[in-house]
Amino acid sequence: MGSAPATIGEIRRAQRADGPAAVLGIGTANPSTCVAQDDYPDYYFRVTNSEHLTDLKAKLTRICKKSGIKQRFMHLDEQLLAANPDFTDRALPSLDARVDIASAAVPELAASAAAKAIADWGRPATDITHLIFSTYSGARAPSADRRLASLLGLSPTVSRTMLNLHGCYGGGRSLQLAKELAENNRGARVLVACSEITLIAFYGPESGCPDTILGQALFGDGAGAVIVGADPVSPVERPLFEMAFASQTTIPETEDDISMEITKGGMAYHISNQVTRLLGSNVERCLIDAFDAIGVRAKWNDLFWAIHPGGRAILDRIEGVLGLDDGKLAASRHVLSQFGNMSGTTVIFVLDELRRRRAAKHEQEGEAPDEWGVVMAFGPGITIETMVLHAPSSLEGN
Numbered sequence: 568m569g570s571a572p573a574t575i576g577e578i579r580r581a582q583r584a585d586g587p588a589a590v591l592g593i594g595t596a597n598p599s600t601c602v603a604q605d606d607y608p609d610y611y612f613r614v615t616n617s618e619h620l621t622d623l624k625a626k627l628t629r630i631c632k633k634s635g636i637k638q639r640f641m642h643l644d645e646q647l648l649a650a651n652p653d654f655t656d657r658a659l660p661s662l663d664a665r666v667d668i669a670s671a672a673v674p675e676l677a678a679s680a681a682a683k684a685i686a687d688w689g690r691p692a693t694d695i696t697h698l699i700f701s702t703y704s705g706a707r708a709p710s711a712d713r714r715l716a717s718l719l720g721l722s723p724t725v726s727r728t729m730l731n732l733h734g735c736y737g738g739g740r741s742l743q744l745a746k747e748l749a750e751n752n753r754g755a756r757v758l759v760a761c762s763e764i765t766l767i768a769f770y771g772p773e774s775g776c777p778d779t780i781l782g783q784a785l786f787g788d789g790a791g792a793v794i795v796g797a798d799p800v801s802p803v804e805r806p807l808f809e810m811a812f813a814s815q816t817t818i819p820e821t822e823d824d825i826s827m828e829i830t831k832g833g834m835a836y837h838i839s840n841q842v843t844r845l846l847g848s849n850v851e852r853c854l855i856d857a858f859d860a861i862g863v864r865a866k867w868n869d870l871f872w873a874i875h876p877g878g879r880a881i882l883d884r885i886e887g888v889l890g891l892d893d894g895k896l897a898a899s900r901h902v903l904s905q906f907g908n909m910s911g912t913t914v915i916f917v918l919d920e921l922r923r924r925r926a927a928k929h930e931q932e933g934e935a936p937d938e939w940g941v942v943m944a945f946g947p948g949i950t951i952e953t954m955v956l957h958a959p960s961s962l963e964g965n
């Protein structure tokens with residue numbers, strides 16, 4: 568006689584992980600072309616043959632000076648632009664050429680970041696069980712997730728999910744999905760990859776379209792990758808941050824405040840001048856709800872922070888409404904200054920910077936870093952992604 572068949576409850580319990588999902592490795596990458604922010608207005612108006620639009624150039628110069636950005640990286644260099652002159656005019660049908668370039672470049676940039684994340688994690692790429700890929704540059708199937716799996720030599724049984732056009736909340740959404748997958752599939756190791764290349768939305772300035780000027784001042788290219796898994800296998804796997812809770816909030820009646828749309832002339836986008844105010848009046852509620860949900864009493868200044876640096880004014884506003892001390896958003900400000908807003912990818916750069924800063928602080932000052940922290944990312948919807956992180960005590964050794 569065999570043993571009694573397992574009940575569905577037992578099967579479910581056996582499938583679930585014991586502990587919380589954790590970040591087990593992080594990697595980032597950028598294209599090689601770097602543009603200094605001070606030089607960008609001259610560069611942009613020259614390469615788009617728009618020097619005659621002096622008012623718009625002056626506006627871009629003003630915004631660049633106030634952006635808190637020192638430099639950005641871009642895949643689209645002058646050589647590529649010379650080969651694709653239609654990219655400068657949004658009225659021309661250039662989408663096919665943009666998608667051709669992005670279909671190769673987006674997964675390749677993601678592969679550079681993912682290789683670093685896998686090395687940081689310490690196990691072979693073939694141990695990855697799930698892949699979540701987020702980009703606003705995808706417009707083809709099979710898409711960037713399939714290509715990335717080939718580039719990395721992932722197992723043919725890897726379970727892939729593609730997120731398209733989530734914009735700046737793509738990184739936050741991917742991390743939340745990775746948490747769910749890791750906690751609900753014992754032994755799962757999830758690769759999150761975000762890769763954003765602005766050439767899909769690069770075109771010349773137009774009178775009456777301040778969004779283009781704003782976008783040209785803020786956005787940059789980059790890829791970030793994170794390995795997420797529960798029940799780390801010691802001593803190879805070290806949890807960097809444990810994922811305690813995650814939520815998504817949509818601010819009512821804000822559908823039109825941030826939008827993106829693929830058109831024949833590239834991706835059109837709109838970012839209203841209300842975004843900073845709307846985020847400022849909603850983030851604290853999201854944080855209170857998140858900490859209430861897990862029964863942790865949090866003082867905002869006792870947390871570590873990984874906020875998506877959508878713009879300098881957004882960081883200023885959040886710092887103000889939460890009464891944060893100077894330096895609490897230092898990781899976000901540093902990433903903004905060195906890379907600009909890389910949309911969904913940016914929050915992964917911030918997590919990586921935060922991990923470095925916390926380890927350095929511990930090494931130099933011997934201080935126990937803050938135990939609890941927060942990731943927040945924002946994008947079309949307007950959507951706010953909130954994740955509460957817990958730093959395991961082993962962090963000190965990282």
Ligand SMILES: CCCCCCCCCCCCCCCCCC(=O)SCCNC(=O)CCNC(=O)[C@H](O)C(C)(C)COP(=O)(O)OP(=O)(O)OC[C@H]1O[C@@H](n2cnc3c(N)ncnc32)[C@H](O)[C@@H]1OP(=O)(O)O
Pocket residue numbers: 602626629630633634635639640641734735736765768769777778781782783784786787788825827836838839840841842843876877878879880881908910945946947
């Ligand atoms: C190297 C590669 C480059 C390639 C680029 C290619 C780009 C394509 C990229 C497309 C990707 C699209 C993805 C969309 C994803 C959305 C997710 C987000 O993060 S959403 C992004 C979330 N990010 C944000 O929402 C940005 C938040 N805002 C900020 O951080 C700041 O307001 C600031 C830095 C823009 C200006 O500093 P601040 O201290 O406020 O300075 P002032 O008060 O002195 O104003 C100076 C000038 O700025 C003006 N202006 C202001 N806002 C807007 C606007 N919305 N609209 C237009 N203009 C705006 C204002 O009118 C004034 O003009 P003027 O009177 O001089 O003529």
